Amino acid sequence: YDKVRGLDLGADDYIAKPFGMMELVARVKARLRAAGGEKDASVLSCGALKLDSRRHEVTAGGRPVALTLKEFTLLELLMRHPGVAFTREQLLERNWDYSYEGGTRTVDVHIQTLRGKLGDCAALIQTVRGVGYRLGG
Template sequence: MEKTIYYIEDDANIRELVIYALKASGFQTIGFENARDFYRGIKSVLPDLILLDVMLPDEDGISVLRKLKKDDKYKNIPVIMLTAKSTEYDKVIGLDQGADDYVTKPFGVMELVSRIKAVLRRSNENTQEEIITTGRLALNRKKHTVMVDDRPVDLTYKEFELLDCLMKNKDLVMTREKLLDTVWNMDYECESRTVDVHIGMLRQKLGDAGSMIVTIRGVGYKLESRQ
């Protein structure tokens, strides 16, 4: 069955080019030039993935993303942000609000298609097992919740994804590069600090259970199943 993609982009030339390429790659693609039209469209049919430009004429793309992730009906739909902004700060803001990937303009259409397929594949894998447990930790992918013993823990979207990745690979050492690629879909060495910052926040929020996340000096991190 064809996957349906919604693409919100106010530049008509870019929008038409991307839609043409996605349709040629086997995706059913519907374009919207602003957030207002997109909101109308998503009420009728749920897409399998959303391509969301940050700079829109009527509403900032980050604002649109926040609304989607707060709505139970839409929060599990994968979102790829598209923008001319390329600093690490801008990427982290979008990713922490729940974006699954971040592509900067100008981009190659074939690269974009590849990133879409990767996000869809990862999204499908994440829905196969709803609840995973490791020691004192319980993570529910469908409800997007984490419990330490019987205490709920409030995590950002990317903190949740990071913990999910560590729990799926418990007792295995995950390099910073691997975590960047898996959780943020980044492979830039200069952005490895992103992992360290999120690990620090994750440990803090997990309390005593945060000690399950062990630093492997000069390599990365692992989640130990035994404390």
Template sequence: MAQGGPKVLIVEDEPSQLELLSYNLSVDGYDVYKAETGEEGLLVLEETEIDLILLDWMLPQTSGLEICRQIKRNKETKTIPVIMLTARGEEDDKIRGLDTGADDYVVKPYSIKELMARVRANLRTKSSSIGINVLSYELLSMDLTRHVVSIGSQVVHLGPLEFKLLRVLLEAPSRVFSRDQLLERVWSNSLEVETRTVDVHIGRLRKQLNAISEDEYIRTVRGFGYSLDKFARA
């Protein structure tokens, strides 16, 4: 039943997972559409303006990977955020999924709370890509036109790389970015830069934010990377 919220399409062939996702999205106010095969999902996309897609990798008939390729090749659907859902957690599989155009990647079994946060983050990213000039999270804001970062009324002075890093994180709050993903988005010569360089600049960014805020804005995910998640400093 339509609720007036963002329209989310779930493409999942496991009935229990399909109902679990549908229930939680509906409770959060989303307008949910369901499909058990990729072909059904593509039909929904032809008939409805969907805002975000949750797409299972292992589907009958045509794989979620191929469905994702078709979505991203179609000029009518290529801007819709796609979150891949899969039990395939190897790094090579994640890279394959992202290389097909997937915007995010969640490994089963996943936390519903985390998945819902990813949904919100990807919908915010979509909004920012269609003309919004100010990115914000809690009291932290970035004016892309004036190139100014502030926490509340206080300006945060950042170097160019720290500004780019913060922009990536602000475009998808709560999403965890690997060091390699941050390298690709921030450094034009990412193949020549070591991943520990990301740690150095994240450290500088964190120091500059902490000089103004009593809260911590950047969370370190050990063994993987970083996300923008405000929490009280110990």
């Protein structure tokens, strides 16, 4: 009864104790495959914007975009955490050496340059007033 009730309430699977680790791992892998969760983590995409960290390539609307190393790592950080609003200070810590003595305008300048290079995909980088930036869309 509990198994049927759990599945009726939305559970995707059920495993009874005692169970073997190989069975558990196999069930998790099967669920990830079914959910499309086993994707190449080196290729990120958001709308028409695609980033391949292994090949160090970015395309926006199908056209290649040449980025500096800082622009690339900044975009990669935002794309790995879509919807998360980062403060300028967090972006400075993560993308630049956190002992960097420059002001937070450095982030703003890099975001502006990055948006200019992304063309139509620039709108994916959103300004969060009073906070910083996030990738959305």
